[in-house]
Amino acid sequence: MNYYSTNHQSSIASLQEAVVKGLAPDKGLYMPEKIKALPAGFFETIDQLSFQEIAYRVADAFFGEDIEADTLKQIVYDTLSFETPVVKVEENIYSLELFHGPTLAFKDVGGRFMARLLGYFIKKQGQTDVNVLVATSGDTGSAVANGFLGVEGIHVYVLYPKGLVSEIQEKQFTTLGKNITALEVDGTFDDCQRLVKSAFMDEELNAKLKLTSANSINVARFLPQAFYYFNAYAQLKKQGKADNLVVCVPSGNFGNITAGLFGKRMGLPIKRFIAANNQNDIFLQYLETGKYSPRPSVATIANAMDVGDPSNFARVLDLYGNSHENISADISGCRYLDEQIGATMKSCYQSTGYLLDPHGACGYQALKEGLKEGETGVFLETAHPAKFVGTVEAIIGEKVAIPEKLQEFMKGEKLSFELSKEFADFKKFLLQ
Numbered sequence: 001m002n003y004y005s006t007n008h009q010s011s012i013a014s015l016q017e018a019v020v021k022g023l024a025p026d027k028g029l030y031m032p033e034k035i036k037a038l039p040a041g042f043f044e045t046i047d048q049l050s051f052q053e054i055a056y057r058v059a060d061a062f063f064g065e066d067i068e069a070d071t072l073k074q075i076v077y078d079t080l081s082f083e084t085p086v087v088k089v090e091e092n093i094y095s096l097e098l099f100h101g102p103t104l105a106f107k108d109v110g111g112r113f114m115a116r117l118l119g120y121f122i123k124k125q126g127q128t129d130v131n132v133l134v135a136t137s138g139d140t141g142s143a144v145a146n147g148f149l150g151v152e153g154i155h156v157y158v159l160y161p162k163g164l165v166s167e168i169q170e171k172q173f174t175t176l177g178k179n180i181t182a183l184e185v186d187g188t189f190d191d192c193q194r195l196v197k198s199a200f201m202d203e204e205l206n207a208k209l210k211l212t213s214a215n216s217i218n219v220a221r222f223l224p225q226a227f228y229y230f231n232a233y234a235q236l237k238k239q240g241k242a243d244n245l246v247v248c249v250p251s252g253n254f255g256n257i258t259a260g261l262f263g264k265r266m267g268l269p270i271k272r273f274i275a276a277n278n279q280n281d282i283f284l285q286y287l288e289t290g291k292y293s294p295r296p297s298v299a300t301i302a303n304a305m306d307v308g309d310p311s312n313f314a315r316v317l318d319l320y321g322n323s324h325e326n327i328s329a330d331i332s333g334c335r336y337l338d339e340q341i342g343a344t345m346k347s348c349y350q351s352t353g354y355l356l357d358p359h360g361a362c363g364y365q366a367l368k369e370g371l372k373e374g375e376t377g378v379f380l381e382t383a384h385p386a387k388f389v390g391t392v393e394a395i396i397g398e399k400v401a402i403p404e405k406l407q408e409f410m411k412g413e414k415l416s417f418e419l420s421k422e423f424a425d426f427k428k429f430l431l432q
């Protein structure tokens with residue numbers, strides 16, 4: 001299948017080109033030329049299939065024309081070595097727990113899938129020494145680094161702002177070794193992102209090194225996020241709760257929710273979506289005014305959603321033919337400030353015993369307020385609360401148990417190279 005750019009200036013790309021390039025040359029995002037509907041029979045019996053089986057059917061619709069069945073199956077099955085269970089929080093509200101992967105956040109699914117797909121293409125081309133550059137404010141770096149750990153022919157450089165990621169997050173990408181190098185930049189996340197962008201534009205670097213990116217705009221990271229929406233539907237169907245389903249997605253760059261919208265386009269019976277925002281409510285403002293006005297992000301306790309110009313908004317527009325009316329028919333929005341997020345975490349924990357993380361809390365609250373008669377709501381619990389242990393403990397006033405996987409990372413020894421925020425230093429480092 002071919003991919004076009006949302007800016008329609010660059011030429012059509014193959015899957016391999018789209019994955020290796022990431023962003024289209026005209027700075028648009030790649031979109032698949034077709035979104036194939038899955039047959040009604042698939043949805044009738046979906047509750048009898050495993051997560052891996054469901055995901056393979058979805059992956060086949062996107063990637064089946066480009067990758068042999070056995071290889072694709074292997075990639076899907078290796079990626080999904082963990083479950084994404086649907087857990088009842090209270091009457092009619094369910095949590096889709098996406099935090100059972102290696103780094104306890106939903107980005108593990110896309111990170112692992114992309115690592116395997118890129119690894120496959122590189123091997124096929126007989127390439128070695130491919131360098132993946134990724135700037136992170138926390139969660140992306142850990143998911144990408146753990147996904148790519150040990151993948152042959154690929155070296156990953158994670159750039160992160162010194163002193164601005166939590167200790168748990170830092171340990172998840174600085175203790176791995178092997179083909180993962182952590183670069184501790186004396187600057188902000190924006191500086192890290194600027195260094196990566198400058199590297200992609202530097203002629204000398206590109207002549208000497210094979211560089212690619214693993215950020216969320218890459219189709220190989222983006223599309224696999226559709227898998228767990230189908231799986232959530234299957235689990236709710238099994239319980240007789242899949243009618244009039246409302247899915248609420250805590251959103252930052254809008255990659256996760258857009259993958260769900262793709263699922264709906266493939267025939268997944270989801271009635272409507274809610275995009276939950278923190279104070280960075282650019283999407284809500286678009287819904288209310290019809291105008292898209294990006295602005296600098298502000299810091300909140302749901303920091304993975306601190307995005308002032310959501311990159312996947314271009315995909316939402318494209319999917320709905322730029323129609324504000326059509327977008328509004330499928331998606332509503334909401335915004336929660338830090339005090340509201342904290343109050344939600346506290347009251348949900350006290351009344352149901354379910355511990356939310358600050359991102360999932362936005363999703364839960366939106367369903368509490370927005371579900372209508374006869375609807376069932378499921379929100380995506382995008383990270384484990386222990387990843388934000390300081391914030392969560394301060395809010396609920398209790399100790400939070402740290403899962404064993406996180407404790408294992410904490411035992412590792414931090415290995416990182418310190419860098420200034422000057423591009424010349426980064427370039428020198430890459431070339432040596």
Ligand SMILES: *Cc1c(COP(=O)(O)O)cnc(C)c1O
Binds near residue numbers: 107139250251256305
């Ligand atoms: C990345 C992230 C989000 C936002 O997802 P988008 O795809 O960028 O909208 C929400 N919650 C957590 C915990 C994240 O890591």
